[in-house]
Structure formats: structure tokens, C-alpha cells
Amino acid sequence: QSELDNHVGNQRRVQESDHRHLEYHKAIGKETLRLYPPGPLSLPHKSMEDCTFSGRSVRKGTWLIVNMSKIQYDPRVWSDPDEFRPDRFLATHKDIELRAQDFELIPFGSGRRMCPGVNFALRVMHLTLATLLHGFDFVRPGCKPVDMTEGIGLIVPRATPLDVLLSPRLPPHLYG
């Protein structure tokens, strides 16, 4: 909210074009997709030829599934891997990009079968989050911590609904 207040102010709503100035906001997006990838496993891929991977031989035609979530919690790469710490993407991991060949963070997969919706997904995710954070203060009923337990599904759902109370923080005419 501080970053949004600094760059956008409180006399207009946040726009998609503001995104390039919102470094902490981008870091929140990366850390969220690191800890809570909507699809923790890749789609199945089939090896097109015999190859060796990490010392193991993989025969042509083998079905392969990448456990992306496991990679994104690897303690050799991420200190305090279970902690939600967006600031790591402003310091120790500042060069890691979501669409690049940074295999430590691949919530959209990688290579020619990576998610074709990546640009659309990131734009919608960032603008939605920025609009909510800029426009509202969030309070949990009873001030209870958020339960991040995962449910079961093809795309990981929350186990319990997220209840929050929103209160507007911008001038009334911006909510028209």
C-alpha cells in the first residue's frame, strides 16, 4: 500500500501502466507464485529421445512430470523456504524472472510447452491485486491469521474460504 500510495497517490485509481514502477508489488507476485503455485506439477511430457538426466537414464517415450513446487521450496536455493518473504526478490534473488530460464522459479513451466497464458495471467493478477490493495484496507474478522492450508484439486484451491472485511481508503468518487 505504501508503494502504491507513493507512485499512484490517492487521486486516481491504479492502472496497468503503473506496474513497471511497482517493484515491491512485482516481488509479492513472484513470492506468491513461488510458495503457492496454482499448479504444483507440470503437465505430463514425453521424452522424445533417450537421454541422461542427473545421472539417470531416461528412455525415449518415458512420461515425465516436473514437481515444480518442490523445486520452488528447495532450501539450497531459498533461505527460509517456507516463509513468505517478497523482499528476497529485491535482494538475494533480484535477477530471477518468471518468464526466463531461471529454473529455480517455474510456476508457468518452461520451454516450448510452458504456459501460453503467462502474460495474460500476470497482467490480470498484478492489476487485480494492485486495485484491491490500493482501494481497500483489509482486516480479518477476529484478527485471526490467514489459513493457507491447501485443498485438493487439479488447480490447488484453498481448504477454507478467505474471509476479509474491506474498507475503502480512496476518495468516494473513485469507486463510481
Ligand code: HEM
Ligand atoms: C497464474 C496463472 C497460471 C499459472 C501459474 C499457469 C501455469 C501453467 C503450467 C505450470 C502449465 C504446464 C506447463 C508445462 O507442463 O510445462 C500450463 C499450461 C497451460 N496453460 Fe497455464 N497457467 C496460468 C494461467 C493460464 C491462463 C490465464 C491461460 C489461458 C488464457 C493458460 C493456458 C494454458 C494452456 C493452454 C496450457 C497448455 C500448454 C501446452 O501444453 O502446450 N494458463 N499453465
